[in-house]
Amino acid sequence: MDRITTSLLDEFSRDAFIDYLPEDKRFEHFAVFLALSRHHSETFDTAELVVGAGSDTGIDGLAVLVNGALVTDPELVAELAETNGFVDASFLFVQAERSSSFDSQKIGQFGFGVVDFFSERPKLPRNDKIESAAEIMAAVYKHSSKFTRGNPVCRLYYVTTGKWQGDPALEGRSKTVKEDLEQLGIFREVSFVPVGSDVIQRYYSQIKNAVSRDFTFEVRAVIPDIAGVKEAYLGLLPAREFVSLLDDGSGGIMKSIFYDNVRDWQNYNPVNQEIRTTLQSPTQRAQFALMNNGVTVIAKTVRATGNKFHIEDFQIVNGCQTSHVLFDNRNLLDDSVVVPLRLIATDDEDVTASIVKATNRQTEVKEEQLIALSDFQKKIEAYFQTFPAGERLYYERRSRQYNALESVEKTRIVNPGNLIRAYASIFLEEPHRTTRTYRLLVNQLGKTIFGTNHMLEPYYYAASALYRLEFLFRNGSIDPKFKPARYHVLLAARMIADSNPPPAPTTHAVARYCEPLTRMLWDPAQSQILFARAAHTVDGTAKGNFDRDHIRTEPFTDALKKNCANVHDLS
Helix, strand or coil, rough: CCCHHHHHHHHHHHHHHCCCHHHHHHHHHHHHHHHCCCCCCCCCCCHCECCCCCCCCCCCEEEECCCCCCCCCHHHHHHHHHCHHHHHHHEEEEEEEECCCHHHHHHHHHHHHHHHHCCCCCCCCCCHHHHHHHHHHHHHCCHHCCCCCCCCCCEEEEECCCCCCHHHHHHHHHHHHHHHCCCCCCCCCCEEECCCHHHHHHHHHHHHCCEEEEECCCCEEEEEEECCCCEEEEEEEHHHHHHHHCCCCCCCCCCHHHHCCCCCCCCCCCCHHHCCCCCCCCHHHHHHHHHCEEEEEEEEEEEECCCEEEEEEEEECCCCCHHHHHCCCHHCCCCCCCEEEEECCCCCCHHHHHHHHHHHHHCCCHHHHHHHHCCCHHHHEEEEECCHHHCCCECCCCCCCCCCCCCCCCEEEEHHHHHHHHHHHHHHHCCCHCCCCCCCCCHCCCCCCCCCCCCCCCHHHHHHHHHHHHHHHHHHCCCCCHHHHHHHHHHHHHHCCEEECCCCCCCCHHHHHHHHHHHHHHHHHHHHHHHHHHHHHHHHHCCCCCCHHCCCCCCHHHHHHHHHHCCCCCC
């Protein structure tokens, strides 16, 4: 392995807290991180996705994305299908080799393993992780009636420290792998991506550094000085130029640039169908700018040289639906299609939050969602960082906001989805809703979750509990069999530590309630005892049956709560 790749691998290993693993396993994690980060903008744990461990069918890493979400549980597929009304899935496979060259035979084995993964009668033995991934795959195809955007995408990444130089034998083998998968007739697109040392370095640099783009912006007006805004422009941007801002470099749309995912892509609802119809009509296409409210882009840095603009660390805070329709129909765009654009340069978070609220008022975004996804999250982010280094967590309000900070241990990053699940499990006592009927939790944003007057201590406790439990999973102190019931374990730990129900979240009493519990979590010996007791209680309640249909139900939660009442002495 060359010195640069070794250095990047070491840096990643420290950030991901896996530097204790042997180099070959660390490289598998690294390869999965590089490949998946091309298509998924939120922080994720590679430990959930590295599957190489014997009986792995020649696959080192495997990830399933459904409607932009990383799915590690088959139940979430049904939840996303019901919530969104469609299923847009992609399967990502990784083979990681530290060798300094690409191997035709191993490419063939990798391809055969992926084909076998989709077989109804697999020939190769499967380990537990491959079996779990296959259950998710089956759940995806069970909802094939909702493949409104087409069949799933299949992507294969073969990662080595060598260089891909167009060798005919390697090209031929990779082409055969693609053809074998295409012949299954279950994908709308299949890609084989060879990743050598130079590509590894480029991918890693792109992930660590802020997104930047260059474009030509001729038709514009300068907006007069505004407090908190460095510069701002209002104008019309050619649609083709605009689409170039969205491209992730591999033919997909960058999810990370859509601020806080306030509404995310709603597929072709009636409004989006109208936008598409306008683009499809040769006579109406030129009227696009007159019929669309446009897009608002906020960037930390804007540099203009004549009509050439360079932007860095930018977010699209309004216009998510317009952006997706334009990108999805980019083959229809011609010189007549222009996009109304507001371009604002500011690093003032209050100004950004105000613009997000104002520009989304005219949409169906609910007030409580805007509160939950801006003001209150900003408070959580600031509060988490007030703790000493050993107890500090980082709340990721915006996708990849900590990627460029080498001082941030990636396992300490908490994203909104995980915090919602942990808080609801511990304080609302609803761990069974973390995958099934998760949308019911989302509907509580701004009310029972992320309420404007809520104290911050319960959210820090919930995030700390999840972090400590995941730490114990990683070091082997808690059996991985409890991972499907992790949110039940969190509830059990809180109830065992203090059998009293939590006070109202808006009162100072809840802060006093959380203080000793949080101290216990950050004491290594006490937290290990606590979670061991919690896992034992979950195990006893499950009676050995960890089937999802058994443990992820309200009756199971009720039974667990009764059992926890008898286990509160940690002495």
